[in-house]
Amino acid sequence: MILITGASSGLGAALANLYYMDGKSLLITGRNEQRLAQVAENAISNGGITGKISATLNTQQSDLCDPLSISSLLDNLGQVPNTVIHCAGSGYFGELEVQEPAAIKQLIDNNVTTTILLLRELIQRYRDHQVNVVIVMSTAAQVAKAGESTYCAAKWAVRGLVESVRLELKGYPMKLIAVYPGGMATDFWKTSGADLNTAEFMTANEAATMLKQALISTEHGFVSDITINRG
Amino acid sequence: MILITGASSGLGAALANLYYMDGKSLLITGRNEQRLAQVAENAISNGGITGKISATLNTQQSDLCDPLSISSLLDNLGQVPNTVIHCAGSGYFGELEVQEPAAIKQLIDNNVTTTILLLRELIQRYRDHQVNVVIVMSTAAQVAKAGESTYCAAKWAVRGLVESVRLELKGYPMKLIAVYPGGMATDFWKTSGADLNTAEFMTANEAATMLKQALISTEHGFVSDITINRG
Amino acid sequence: MILITGASSGLGAALANLYYMDGKSLLITGRNEQRLAQVAENAISNGGITGKISATLNTQQSDLCDPLSISSLLDNLGQVPNTVIHCAGSGYFGELEVQEPAAIKQLIDNNVTTTILLLRELIQRYRDHQVNVVIVMSTAAQVAKAGESTYCAAKWAVRGLVESVRLELKGYPMKLIAVYPGGMATDFWKTSGADLNTAEFMTANEAATMLKQALISTEHGFVSDITINRG
């Protein structure tokens, strides 16, 4: 059982499709119920073609800034998930002086608050279980970028959180996996305010394919950090 | 003219006192009007003893999460400040699973949102002036720490912001100076939830003394990053 | 065609075996000719059992601190390699004050000089080809560690090199992939001076299995950085 957040579009949606095609049961969540249903419908219809899928694919709308919504989401899992892939997030760009306070606050909520609150409840529930929690950030968590100051701030925050919580989880079976994808050609950019030619960007499906394959573990080890870049 | 935020206690208050003793005119701001008035009264009474102070020391209560409060603050400066020292911030600690959502959101507001909104308006107004903007963070912005995951997240966010905005300010006379103090023996800890013996910590006054001296510039250069540690 | 350095033991030897079993033609190199021959013999005998291997597995002793030895090695490839996996390196540990100057210089030579000289000649020859150059470092390249100061110095050097050369390779088809494995249970530790219980460490074969799988690329992207940890 895999839980995927931010699954109504982009990398989350692409991962939902790939894992479902691979026979994994999923609960996918996102802010937009309609798009979430569409993602599920597409995956099931793809899976139907291959005719090999007996897995379940459930959807649940959620607001990860709301602790009650997170509780309800995890209650609905019905079991301890093997893997949680946290893709939820949003972008907002431009020189700092032209950014709007309301949009800045929303950016922080969507990227930082969500991740803190989700991780907090995952630890409360599953710390003693072998759960791989995959936190999808961005290469913007690793470097500073002009025109992306608040986005970098939000992503650096998540990285600081992940690295600190890793220290708190020492000795527990729960693991955090940090993922840093570079720019993908998704709707993310259309709504973010950035004006970019994304023709040479990876598609979300390419990034999802690489990420799914790179998420490996063995008896004594696991791939803990993955950066995926264009090129 | 120097603007100091977070001046109602701790490092901000200590800096206010030191700069005033040194004859610099100040506008100091903080969330708590009464404590702010007390800081000003102490500084003026100290300055009175030395008998050499002709500088002004004004106070203004502000909420740096509110863009209107920031605008009003900068309007009241009456001139372009030489230096802005942003000390405002708060702490909140503990293993992630026992932290409270409301306190987490307040921590992010007090440390991240304030800094973004203040820096945004400083750039709008003063980008073309020789203004040194000193952003006081913490060594928690440089490393991960167990028991401080959300605090590290907030401080890493500010660091990501500062490093990105520096790239946007290339070629402008406004400069960002990043300051990373280690733990000080201030009221910060009493209200933060951490249980620490702070007897060996620096006092706020020690840190302020070092910071004031280390904030130097020459014709072609300036001290851009300062870490102050215990020891 | 894959070139693997440091292939006479540890991760390099394990990778040689895995890639050969997978039908890839290899040139493997190392400082110790006898152990290199043994690695090749084992791989071929393993491959013989599966009966499916038509690939070639050649060995060449080399000293990567010597530019002539590197030239000779690359001359012997006979073609442009798809992939170069640079595993060569050695360890040396202990508090700094008890480390020996001669051993320190050798550590730097084995880890830093080798990588610089190899990378330099790879770029001279293959910069315009689609060659993936995989530089295997260590988690010691990402953090500071007491008792490993010179080893961290050497590994931080390689990381600084890789990140800088990436900037020089922008726009070229050659790609650098950075790999950071945590501690493995290999002979590395026996000869390094560290006194460790490696029972819970990954085996070299586990790390090689994960690394081989995580080295993925698609049309517009590739996994550029991989950290493999115990746990």
Added chain:
Amino acid sequence: MILITGASSGLGAALANLYYMDGKSLLITGRNEQRLAQVAENAISNGGITGKISATLNTQQSDLCDPLSISSLLDNLGQVPNTVIHCAGSGYFGELEVQEPAAIKQLIDNNVTTTILLLRELIQRYRDHQVNVVIVMSTAAQVAKAGESTYCAAKWAVRGLVESVRLELKGYPMKLIAVYPGGMATDFWKTSGADLNTAEFMTANEAATMLKQALISTEHGFVSDITINRG
């Protein structure tokens, strides 16, 4: 008593002059005996003009890659120094593929090997004393730069060393102070292979003035990391 390495030119020479003018007794060292003597002569003649200097200024040629030379240098101090300022180092630049193996090896020796061997012997002798060891690196230790790959490698190495040795020195009175100056207008560039207009660079004297002032400590704390940038 202050020991300054790399004092025959640039920042080291400028610091020697400033500290001597301030009445501090010095032992200055460098590779070039003649230039070292010239630096001392200038400082003494400057000091003579102010007429207030009763301090001593001794010179000793040394090769910090040679442990015996380091031992002889520290033997000649005659006492435990308060401060050691390690400025020794050299530059070498250009795209990696055009760099020469011999010059690369010398670059590593001059920057990495020297620092490791000096720090090793300083710890052996003075770990239990209140000695401030100031390690002067470069902003190239903090970021990657195209055209400076081996220089960044060398400087990242020193940073990894310093951060690791700090962990080993926990609880000892000896302190490491890390200094990262940006580009200065010194002879360094003439001999480094870089082709730069240094008119807007800081002079060595500007950087020395800032560094000297920023090297502060109080009863419970000290400025541990200083970055000095152009601008």
